[in-house]
Every structure is written in C-alpha cells, then in structure tokens.
Amino acid sequence: MILSIESSCDDSSIAVTDIVTKEILFHRKISQEAEHAKYGGVVPELASRLHAVDLPKLLEEAKPYLDDLKAVAVTNAPGLSVTLLEGVAMAQALSIAKGLPIIPINHLKAHIYSLFIEKEAIFPMLVLLISGGHTMVLDVESFDEITVVATTMDDSFGESFDKVAKMMGLGYPGGPVIEKLAQKGDPDRFPMPIPLQHSPKIAFSYSGIKNAVRLVVEANQPLDEQTKADIAASFQKAAIAHLMQKTKKIFATLKPKDFAIVGGASANMAVREAFANLCARFDCNLHLADLQYCSDNAAMVGRCAIDAYYMERFSDALTIEVSPRTDNIS
Numbered sequence: 001m002i003l004s005i006e007s008s009c010d011d012s013s014i015a016v017t018d019i020v021t022k023e024i025l026f027h028r029k030i031s032q033e034a035e036h037a038k039y040g041g042v043v044p045e046l047a048s049r050l051h052a053v054d055l056p057k058l059l060e061e062a063k064p065y066l067d068d069l070k071a072v073a074v075t076n077a078p079g080l081s082v083t084l085l086e087g088v089a090m091a092q093a094l095s096i097a098k099g100l101p102i103i104p105i106n107h108l109k110a111h112i113y114s115l116f117i118e119k120e121a122i123f124p125m126l127v128l129l130i131s132g133g134h135t136m137v138l139d140v141e142s143f144d145e146i147t148v149v150a151t152t153m154d155d156s157f158g159e160s161f162d163k164v165a166k167m168m169g170l171g172y173p174g175g176p177v178i179e180k181l182a183q184k185g186d187p188d189r190f191p192m193p194i195p196l197q198h199s200p201k202i203a204f205s206y207s208g209i210k211n212a213v214r215l216v217v218e219a220n221q222p223l224d225e226q227t228k229a230d231i232a233a234s235f236q237k238a239a240i241a242h243l244m245q246k247t248k249k250i251f252a253t254l255k256p257k258d259f260a261i262v263g264g265a266s267a268n269m270a271v272r273e274a275f276a277n278l279c280a281r282f283d284c285n286l287h288l289a290d291l292q293y294c295s296d297n298a299a300m301v302g303r304c305a306i307d308a309y310y311m312e313r314f315s316d317a318l319t320i321e322v323s324p325r326t327d328n329i330s
C-alpha cells in the first residue's frame, strides 16, 4: 500500500491505495474553505496552520494501515510553499520512522490521474486543466511526456469565478456559487467581451472578463438578486465561450481521440456540457473524473504514485524538495 498526502492549497487530505489492485482503502479530506471564506480567498499562513492541525488527525485515522506501507507519496509542487511543507514534513517523518521511500508528486499530474482512480491510465490524451491556479491544455503522451499546448496569460479560469464571486459578496470559493446562480440568470443581459477572440494566439486570458464584470457590478449598485444571477450567467457564458474557442482551434490541429477535463472547475456542469458537444462534433472520447475527485484530494496523488512506484521514482526524507513553481510538470 501507498499512503498519500495532499496539502498544496486549502485541502488537507490523506489516502491509502493498494498498489496492485489500485483500490482506495482509505480516503479522507478536511477542507478549509469555510475558514478562508471570511477573507474572500486563501490566506497562506492560515492554511499552513490549519494543515498542521488537520493532517495529524487524518494520519491518526489511517493508523491501521501504517504497518503495511511500501512508500509514502506527497504533493511537493506546485502550490503554496508554506502549505506544501506541511505535507512534506509529515512524509519525511513517516519515511524516517518507518524506513519508507518518499514518492514526490506533481500536483498537476495528480489532477490528470484523478481520471484514472481505481482504473488503468489511458495515454495519449489531450487534457484541459481548469483549477484555482491553472488554465492549461496539456498534450499528455505518457507519465513523463507532458507538453503545455496553451496556458493563461493572467488569471486562471477558477480564479476568475472566485474573483467575480468576491465582487458580488458571495464568498469563497466562487465556482460552485456562480454556477448555481447562473442557472437562474439571463446569460444575454450583460454581454461580456470574449478574450483573444480575434487573435490567432493559442492562449487564455481571464483578466479582461473579470474587469468587464467589475464595471457591470459598479454600474448596477445596489445589486438585486436577479441582477446577480444575470451577471453570473453572463460571466459564465463568456468564460466558457473563451475556453471553447481556443480549445476548438487546438482540436482542429491535434485531432485528439481522447480528451479530458480535470481540476476543481471541471465539476462545472455547463463546462461539461459544452465540451461533450465539442467532442461529439470531433468524434473524440470525453473523459471526466468523478465529481468527488475534481478538487484537491489525496486519492489522485495516490493513484499517480502507483505509476511512479513501478517506475521507482523515489526520493527520501533528506533530499525531497518543495517548489511553488509550475514550469516543469515532471
């Protein structure tokens, strides 16, 4: 078995996975969302202190498995350095106490592996990662060969939902609440500019839509409930249209047979529906993770670690490093 630890942002999570059957034997997560909601976003220092409280609680629950471990896996990049360190410190202690190798796991690769929980991996695959920190199209050839086809020039897709929610006083995280509000709104009441619409650039940009929303919010004070819903719907329509326009161009060039959407924002039903239509038109299989595995969790870290284990991608307590950076998805 492998014990996996996730603490890259505001979720503390631990899982235990069977290396042979890929079965998840234990999986628990404590989300800090309610704590950060008061501030309208994640406060790194607070997140780090909460991991220090919650990770030991989860490890205590996983105690029955500790004598059967072959390795301990931990997210070590990218993310907030101060929160990554909490998970890595726990992995280091376990490694020294139990004589176990550490498997360092890249968080973005773990999101990709959320597709393969208790299943075989499928490669090659074109993957759209939409999360709190990233908006990327990745050409995934194998565990080791991951090429960034497109990324955002400024805000990420999930982040723009968080910021729009904050502008309307709707708390954090913004994704689920904006999606729910949008269902009751008129998506055509406030037409938003679609970024890079006339540019050949294969990239994403979300700061322009965010600023357009800001102007609408300011011009319609005080916001009544219907106006909030209409803003949410208009914003979500433009945000998804932008994702679709650029991904469609990538589809036309790469003609993928298998396409997936991963990351916290892949739980959005309007996104799922839009891409189901695109995939049908391009005769491409759409892969989605179970809703419970879209946002950060240790089960996806554990699943990724199984493949890393067989490839002997080991580190140890004295050599493992933490990095906030995204540039190398290895």
Ligand code: ATP
Binding pocket: 008, 009, 010, 078, 079, 107, 111, 130, 131, 132, 133, 134, 157, 158, 159, 161, 162, 173, 174, 175, 176, 179, 263, 264, 265, 266, 267, 268, 269, 294, 295, 296
């Ligand atoms: P990263 O994975 O890039 O390091 P992260 O781990 O903080 O960032 P995730 O946990 O994968 O991000 O995803 C959280 C993000 O997903 C938040 O920005 C949240 O608002 C967004 N999100 C969650 N549900 C939805 C939804 N239904 N619609 C749109 N966005 C959503």
Ligand code: FE
Binding pocket: 107, 111, 131, 132, 263, 264, 295, 296
């Ligand atoms: Fe994430």
